Amino acid sequence: MSELKQMDYSNLQSLHRKAKEDFNAIKQENLSLDMSRGKPSAEQLELSLGLLNTVNAENIGDNFSVLNYGLVDGIPEAKALFKEILEVNTEEILIGGNASLNLMHDIISKALIKGVLDSETPWGKQDKIKFICPVPGYDRHFKICEQYDIEMISVDMLEDGPDMDKVEELVRDDASIKGIWCVPKYSNPDGITCSDEVVERLAKMETKAQDFKIFWDNAYVIHDLTNNPPSLKNILEECKKHGNPNRVFMFASTSKITFPGSGVAVVAASKENIDFIKSQLSVQTIGPDKVNQLRHVRFFKNYDSILEHMKKHAEIMKPKFDAVLNILDFKLGSYGIATWTEPEGGYFISLNTLDGCAAEVVSLAAEAGVKLTGAGAAFPYGKDPRDRNIRIAPSFPSLAEVEKAIEVLSTCIILVSVNKLL
Amino acid sequence: MSELKQMDYSNLQSLHRKAKEDFNAIKQENLSLDMSRGKPSAEQLELSLGLLNTVNAENIGDNFSVLNYGLVDGIPEAKALFKEILEVNTEEILIGGNASLNLMHDIISKALIKGVLDSETPWGKQDKIKFICPVPGYDRHFKICEQYDIEMISVDMLEDGPDMDKVEELVRDDASIKGIWCVPKYSNPDGITCSDEVVERLAKMETKAQDFKIFWDNAYVIHDLTNNPPSLKNILEECKKHGNPNRVFMFASTSKITFPGSGVAVVAASKENIDFIKSQLSVQTIGPDKVNQLRHVRFFKNYDSILEHMKKHAEIMKPKFDAVLNILDFKLGSYGIATWTEPEGGYFISLNTLDGCAAEVVSLAAEAGVKLTGAGAAFPYGKDPRDRNIRIAPSFPSLAEVEKAIEVLSTCIILVSVNKLL
Numbered sequence: 001m002s003e004l005k006q007m008d009y010s011n012l013q014s015l016h017r018k019a020k021e022d023f024n025a026i027k028q029e030n031l032s033l034d035m036s037r038g039k040p041s042a043e044q045l046e047l048s049l050g051l052l053n054t055v056n057a058e059n060i061g062d063n064f065s066v067l068n069y070g071l072v073d074g075i076p077e078a079k080a081l082f083k084e085i086l087e088v089n090t091e092e093i094l095i096g097g098n099a100s101l102n103l104m105h106d107i108i109s110k111a112l113i114k115g116v117l118d119s120e121t122p123w124g125k126q127d128k129i130k131f132i133c134p135v136p137g138y139d140r141h142f143k144i145c146e147q148y149d150i151e152m153i154s155v156d157m158l159e160d161g162p163d164m165d166k167v168e169e170l171v172r173d174d175a176s177i178k179g180i181w182c183v184p185k186y187s188n189p190d191g192i193t194c195s196d197e198v199v200e201r202l203a204k205m206e207t208k209a210q211d212f213k214i215f216w217d218n219a220y221v222i223h224d225l226t227n228n229p230p231s232l233k234n235i236l237e238e239c240k241k242h243g244n245p246n247r248v249f250m251f252a253s254t255s256k257i258t259f260p261g262s263g264v265a266v267v268a269a270s271k272e273n274i275d276f277i278k279s280q281l282s283v284q285t286i287g288p289d290k291v292n293q294l295r296h297v298r299f300f301k302n303y304d305s306i307l308e309h310m311k312k313h314a315e316i317m318k319p320k321f322d323a324v325l326n327i328l329d330f331k332l333g334s335y336g337i338a339t340w341t342e343p344e345g346g347y348f349i350s351l352n353t354l355d356g357c358a359a360e361v362v363s364l365a366a367e368a369g370v371k372l373t374g375a376g377a378a379f380p381y382g383k384d385p386r387d388r389n390i391r392i393a394p395s396f397p398s399l400a401e402v403e404k405a406i407e408v409l410s411t412c413i414i415l416v417s418v419n420k421l422l
Numbered sequence: 423m424s425e426l427k428q429m430d431y432s433n434l435q436s437l438h439r440k441a442k443e444d445f446n447a448i449k450q451e452n453l454s455l456d457m458s459r460g461k462p463s464a465e466q467l468e469l470s471l472g473l474l475n476t477v478n479a480e481n482i483g484d485n486f487s488v489l490n491y492g493l494v495d496g497i498p499e500a501k502a503l504f505k506e507i508l509e510v511n512t513e514e515i516l517i518g519g520n521a522s523l524n525l526m527h528d529i530i531s532k533a534l535i536k537g538v539l540d541s542e543t544p545w546g547k548q549d550k551i552k553f554i555c556p557v558p559g560y561d562r563h564f565k566i567c568e569q570y571d572i573e574m575i576s577v578d579m580l581e582d583g584p585d586m587d588k589v590e591e592l593v594r595d596d597a598s599i600k601g602i603w604c605v606p607k608y609s610n611p612d613g614i615t616c617s618d619e620v621v622e623r624l625a626k627m628e629t630k631a632q633d634f635k636i637f638w639d640n641a642y643v644i645h646d647l648t649n650n651p652p653s654l655k656n657i658l659e660e661c662k663k664h665g666n667p668n669r670v671f672m673f674a675s676t677s678k679i680t681f682p683g684s685g686v687a688v689v690a691a692s693k694e695n696i697d698f699i700k701s702q703l704s705v706q707t708i709g710p711d712k713v714n715q716l717r718h719v720r721f722f723k724n725y726d727s728i729l730e731h732m733k734k735h736a737e738i739m740k741p742k743f744d745a746v747l748n749i750l751d752f753k754l755g756s757y758g759i760a761t762w763t764e765p766e767g768g769y770f771i772s773l774n775t776l777d778g779c780a781a782e783v784v785s786l787a788a789e790a791g792v793k794l795t796g797a798g799a800a801f802p803y804g805k806d807p808r809d810r811n812i813r814i815a816p817s818f819p820s821l822a823e824v825e826k827a828i829e830v831l832s833t834c835i836i837l838v839s840v841n842k843l844l
Contacts (some may be wrong), residue, residue, distance in 0.1 A: 037491065045489045049479035052713070056478070057471035067467045067681040069459065096520055098711045105706040109531050113546060113570055124546055140708075147705045148535055259489040262713040283569040284527040286562075289520045289711060290682040291474070348438060 002419055003336035016418040018139075022411045023368060031369030033405045036148045038188070038347035038414075039396040040256055040313075043197040045310050048258040054298035055291055066290040072282045073274070078264065078293040084303035085221055086250050086268040087234050093268045094277060097288045100253040100265035104215055105144050107249060107267070110280050111178070112148055117276045118211040123178055124148075132170060132180040134162040136350060136378030136389050139219065141181040143381070152380035153177070157190050161198035168205045175208040179215055186220040189350040189378050189391035191343020193230040203238035203247065214248040220346040221252050222310050225318045229344055236268065245270040254296060257313075257345065259308065264296050277417050320394040320402045324349050327403060331410035337417035340392075349392040350378075355388045357416045366413040370405045425758035434840055441836040443791060448830050454793030455827045459792050460610070460769035461818040462678055462735075469734050470680040476720035488712040494704045495696070500686065500715040506725035507643055508672050508690040509656050515690045516699055519710045522675040522687035525568050526637055529671060532702050533569055533600070533635075539668050539698045540633040545600055546570075554592060554602040556584040558772060558800030558811050561640065563603040567802070574802035575599070581652055583620035590627045597630040600636055607654045608642040611772040611800050611813035613765020615652040625660035625669065636661075636670040641672050642768040644732050647740050651766055658690065667692040674688040676718060678769065679728065679735075679815070686718050693770040742816040742824045746771050749825060753832035759839035762814075770815055772800075778809045779838045788836040792827045 004012065060067075066075060074095025083093045096103050099173075106118070112124035123129045130151040133142055153170060156163045162182065172176050182202070184194040191331075194202075196323065202214055216235055239247045246269070254263035300306050325342055328351070332338050338392050340351040353361055359375040366372070373391040376384040392409070394402045427433065482489075488497060493527060495501075496517025505515045518525045529538070534546035545551045552573040555564055559579075567574050578585045584604065593599050604624070606616040616624075621841040624636055638657055661669045668691070676685035689699065722728050747764055750773070754760050762773040775783055781797040788794070795813040814831070816824045 010731055039490055042486050049482065052478045053480075056474045058475075060474065064464050064467055067683055068461055069677075069682040099707045099709075102707045112535050113531060129588065140705075143705050147702070193636065255491075259713065260491040261489055261493075261709055262711045280569070283562075283565050285521045285524040287521070287683055289684045289714065292682065292711065292714070360589060 003334060004417060006296055009166055009422070012418055012422055016422065019411055019414040019418065020403060023415055025362070026368045026408050026411065029082055031404065031408065033369060033397055033401050033408075034371045035393050035397060035402070035405050036058045036371045036373045037396070038256070038393045040260060041316065041396050041398070043316050044395070045259060047309065048299070051063060051258055051295050051299040051387060056164060059327070062297055063204055064292060064311065066294050069286045071290060072285065072287045074288060075290050075293050075297070077297040081297055081300060081303065081306075082252070082264070083268070085252055085306070086218065086266065088236060088250070088268040089271075091271045092138070092236065092274055093266055094274050094281070095266045095288060095293055096267065098262055099255070099266060100217065100251040100267070100294070101140055101221065103251055103267045104141070104217065104249075106281075106284070107277065108148065108150075114280070116211050116213060117273055120210075126176065129177050130174065130177045132162070132167055132177060133380050134180070134182060134187070135380070136189055136391070137181060137322050137382075138183055139348070139373075139377040139382075141215070141217065141241055142265060142380045150178075157187060157192055159192065160195035161187075162194075162365075164198055164201045168201065171205060171207040171209070171212060173208060177207070178209050178211060179213045180215065181215050183217045184219060184235070185230070186223060186346025188219070188346065189348035189389075191341045191346050191348060191350065193232055193344075196233045199233040199235050200238055203235055203244060204242035212247065216248050216250040218250055218252045219256070220302055222307060223256060223347070224310065224345040225314050226344045226369055236270065240270070246273050249273065257309065258296065258299070262292060300344055315380045317395060319399055321349065323399060323403050324392055324394050324406050327406040331407065335414070335417070338413055347393060347395055349394065351388065351390045352388045354388065354417050354420060357413070357420060358384060358387045358390050360416045361409070361412045362390060364416060365409055368408050368412065370408045425756060426839060427758060431844075434844055437836065438840040438844065441833055441840065444833045445786070445837055448790045448833065451791070453826065453830070455791060455819055455823050455830075456793045457815050457819060457824070457827050458671065458793045458795045459818065460678070460815045462682060462812035463738065463818050463820070465738050466735055466817070467681060469731065470721070473680055473717050476717045485716060488716050491708045493712060494707065494709045495700050496688075496710060497712050497715050497719070499719040503719055503725065503728075504674070504686070504688045505690070505721060507674055507728070508688065509642065510658060510672070510690040511693075513560070513693045514658065514696055515688055516703070517710060517715055518687045518689065519713070520675075520684055520687060521677070522639065522641065522673040522689070523562055524687045525673055525687055526563070526639065526671075528703075528706070529699065530566055530570065530572075530601075536702070537631050538635060539695055542632075548598065552596065552599045554589055554599060555802050556602070556604060556609070557802070558611055558806075558813070559603060560605055561795075561799040561804075563637070563639070564802045572600075572614050576589040576802055579609060579614055581614065582617035583614060584616075586620055586623045586627075590623065593627060593629040593631070593634060595630060598632065598769050599629075600631055601635045603637050603639065604642055605639045606657070607640060607652070607763055607797045608645060608768025610641070610768065611811075613763045613768045613770060615654055615766075618655045621655040621657050622660055625657055625666060626664035634669065638670050638672040640672055640674045641678070644729060645678060645735070645769070646732065646767040647736050647743060654807055655706065658692065662692070668695050671695065679731065680721070686715055692732060739817060741821055743771065745821060745825050746814055746816050746828050749828040750832060753829065754835060757836070757839070760835050769815060771816065773812045773814055774810045775812065775835055776810065776839055776842060779835070779842060780806060780809045780812050782838045783831070783834045784812060786838060787831055790830050790834065792830045794831070
C-alpha cells in the first residue's frame, strides 16, 4: 500500500474499480447494521439482569420509605456508593433519575430562568450567552445549546483535552461565555482523557463571567478497556484549591454500567452548589425513583464490585474496538486517506477522512445497509467545517457485525476518496 | 351544643377551661403524629408490592429494548393502558418518569425559555406573566409559579370548581395571563369536582393570550371513595369542540395508585401539543425509565384491574375519611366555629376555622404533637388572606392515629376560637 495521493491515475482507477465491485457485492447482501449510537449490546445488558431481582415484594423488608415520597437528593446508601465514582464527599453529591443528560439540561434551563449560584442576572435575561464546545464533541450537549439559543464557540480537542490556550483567551475577555462542555475521560468521540495540566488550567483560569460553569460530563469515568487506564485529576478539588469551588458540575450515570434506560444519574459539585440545585429541584419534583437507587445499591454493595463489573463490560467491548482498529488498519493502512483514534476506554472511535468526504461516506454506507452517526453530528449545529469526522460506535452490534460494518465503511472511504482524487 | 357566638360569658369560660384541660392532658401523651402531606400509608403501598416482581432477570424475556435507550415518549403498552385513564387516543399521550409534577414544571420552564406551541414570544421574554390559581389549591403548583416569578392571581373555588365568572373576566382582558392551575376531580384540598358547565366554560372561554394553557392536574382521577363517583367531563374533547384543541395539558400519575416515589407519570394533550412536547423532551433526555413502565403494564394488564385496585385503596382510605368527619361533627358539631368539606374521593378534607384562627390552631396542634400542613400552604405565597384554611391529610397515619389527631385538632380549634370570642 502506498499513499493514494502518490498513486498514478491507472492505479487509482483500478483501486476504484475494485472498491466499486466490493461495494456492489456488499449491496447484494442487504445488510442492516446500526453503528449510529453508543448503545450497550444485549450481551452487556445481561451482565446486570440480576439488578432487577434485588428489590421485590419478598425482600423489600422495612424499606417502605423508599416507595413513598421524599428524599429529593436521593437515598443515603446511593450517595455513599456513588460518591466513590466521582471522588467526592456525601454532601457534594445528588442522586437523580435515570439520565445524567436530564440533570445537565435542567441545570442549564434553570440557569436561563433564574441563574446559577453566582449569577447576578439569569442567563436568559442577558442579550446573548455562549458556551465553549470542544470539537468533535457530544451531539446531545450541543443540542441543548441549540434548543436554548446559546451560541456555541467551537474549540479544537487536542491530544490532552480542549485547546486551553484558546479556552483561556476566550473566557478571559468575554463575559457572555457562561460555560464549557467537557467529557473529560475517553471523550465522545475522540476517546481523549484530559491531562492534569488541562484540568488545572480549567480550574484556575480567569473568567470574565463570575458565573462561568464547567459541565464535566464524566460519562465514561470507569469505562476502561485496559488494565492500566489513564488517570483523571479531580477537578472539584482543583477548583477548590484555586478559589473557584463553585465552578464545576460533575456528572456520571450507570447508563452504561447497568441499564441505559433505567440506570441512576448523579451530579457532584461543591456543597454550596448541591444545596442550590437541591433547593431548585424540590420545586420541580417530590423526589427521584428511590427504589431503583436501592436496586443499584443492593446489586453492587460497594465500589470495588462496580469496578469488577466494569471489567466484564471491557471483555465484551475490547474485541469490538480491536476489530475496528485492525480492519481499518488492514483495509486503509497507509493509503493516507483516513486517521483514527485508538481510545483506551469509552464508547467511540473517531475517524477523520480527507476533507470534504465524511458526509458522502456516511451516505454511501447507509446505501450499503450500515447506519453510522450522521456526519457532522459531533459539531455544533451539526456542521463539521471540514466534513471529515465520522464517529464509530462499535458497542451495539455483535462482533461479526462490527467487522462487517467496518469493512463496508472502509470500502466506502476508499471509494469516496479515490473519486475525490481522480 | 349551641353556636359559640350565642354563648354567654360563663359558658364560654367553662368550655375554655374544659378545652384547656383536654389540651394539657393531650400534651402529656407526647404524641408524634404527621398529617401534613397526602402520602399513602404503608398498608396502601402493600397493595402494589407485587409490581416489584413483575420484571426480573427470569421473566424479562425478549424485552431487552426496554432496558436500553430510546422511546422518549414511553413504551406503546404503557400508552395503551394509561390512555384509558385520561380517555385520550394513543397519539395524545406521553409517558414520563416518576412524577407528574416534573412534567408540569418542565412544560412551564420550557414555556418560559422557548414558549409553548402557540407562543409568539417565550413567556420569560415578556415583561410579566400571570397564572390564575384557584384557592385553596395545591401548594406545589404555586411553588412553581413563585420560583419562576409568575404572578399568581387567586380565584375562589366554588362548589363546582373555580369561580368561572371571575376566570372568564380575567382571561378575556389580560394577555399576560398565560395559564390556570386546576385539580379538576377531588381538588386539593377541597375535594371539589368540576361540573360539566365549568369544564365547558374553561374550554370555550375567550382568552386574550393566544397561548393560554390549562394545567389540568387530574391527580385523583380514579381515586374515588364511593361506588357512585362524580363524573368529570373530558376537557380535551371540549377544547377540540370549541376550536381550542391545544389549550389543555392533562396530567395523571400512578403515584397514589402504586408507589409515590416510583410510579409512572403521564401527560395527555392534543397530538400537536404532544408532538411539540416530545420534540422538546428529546433534547432533555434520551428516554424515561421504560422498565418501570413495563412493571406497571404487567402488574395491571388492563384498565379494569386498575379500577379494581383502586377499590382496595378506597377500603383503606374511607374509614379514615369517615373518622375525620365523624369526630369533627361530634366535637365541633354546631358550635359554628368551623366548616369542612365531605369529599367523595381524593386525599384531603379542607377545614375552615373562624377568620384569623388557622395559623394559631396549626401551631397549637404542633405543640400537642400533631403535625398539620402549614396554615396558608394552600394559597399563593403561602398566605391565606383570611387565615382560616386547614388541610387535613388523613391517608398516612393509622386509623387510630387519625382519630387521635382529629380529636387534638378539634380541641385546638375550640381553644383558639373561644380565646378569640372571650
